[in-house]
Amino acid sequence: MKIDAIDRRILRALQRDGRMQNIDLAREVGLSPSPCLRRVRLLEEAGVIERYVAVVDGARVGAGLTVFARVWFKTQDAEVTHQFAEAVRRFPEVVECYLTTGECDALLRIVTADLNSYWRFQADHLTRIPSVQSVKTDVPMETVKRSYEIPLP
Numbered sequence: 001m002k003i004d005a006i007d008r009r010i011l012r013a014l015q016r017d018g019r020m021q022n023i024d025l026a027r028e029v030g031l032s033p034s035p036c037l038r039r040v041r042l043l044e045e046a047g048v049i050e051r052y053v054a055v056v057d058g059a060r061v062g063a064g065l066t067v068f069a070r071v072w073f074k075t076q077d078a079e080v081t082h083q084f085a086e087a088v089r090r091f092p093e094v095v096e097c098y099l100t101t102g103e104c105d106a107l108l109r110i111v112t113a114d115l116n117s118y119w120r121f122q123a124d125h126l127t128r129i130p131s132v133q134s135v136k137t138d139v140p141m142e143t144v145k146r147s148y149e150i151p152l153p
Contacts, residue, residue, distance in 0.1 A: 001046040006031065008152045010039055011048070015149040018052040055148060063111050067118055068138040070104035073131050080131040081105075087129045093121050104136070115139070 003011075009029040013020060020028075026036035043049045058064050073080050081099060084106065088094045096109040108126075112118040118137070126135055 001042070001048060003048065007039060007043060007048075010036070010043065011152055012149070014040070014049065058111055062113050065112050065114050065118060066140060066143075067110050067112070068140070069108040069110055069122070069126065070136045070138070071106040071108060071126075072133045072135075073105045074133045075131075076105060084129055084131045087131075091121070091125055093118075093125075 006029055010025065013025055013028050022037050022040070023033050025040070026033045029036060031039070040049070058066070071084075073084060085097070085099070088097045088106075088108065093110050093112055094108050095111050098107045099105065100107050110118060110121065112121055122135060122137065126132065
């Protein structure tokens with residue numbers, strides 16, 4: 001699907017507010033409601049818009065600690081990587097997982113209630129994945145920026 005300037009305006013607006021009414025969206029991007037809705041549907045069908053979600057404040061629901069775990073594998077073959085990926089997909093505490101190049105093999109963003117619950121998660125689950133050799137954890141002191149918007153040219 002070729003994305004044009006109007007599609008980009010639609011995507012920028014929906015990234016700011018996914019619950020925006022079509023009539024308001026159409027007004028913002030300079031279309032009438034029917035063509036605007038048609039474009040949104042095409043973006044959804046093409047997978048450009050994957051889904052709509054609510055952004056939850058973790059601290060207000062008992063999940064106020066975010067940590068970053070750097071993981072090293074015992075070996076780096078395809079089976080080990082696949083085994084690790086399948087394991088972390090089962091843990092709701094792991095909200096993001098990236099296989100990386102460079103110093104470590106994987107980078108995880110993990111959300112838990114507090115440091116003690118993270119320690120339990122690491123000891124009881126993360127380090128028990130057979131492919132994991134070691135884990136180093138970074139605890140952020142302050143969130144300076146957090147965005148869910150993909151920059152669009």
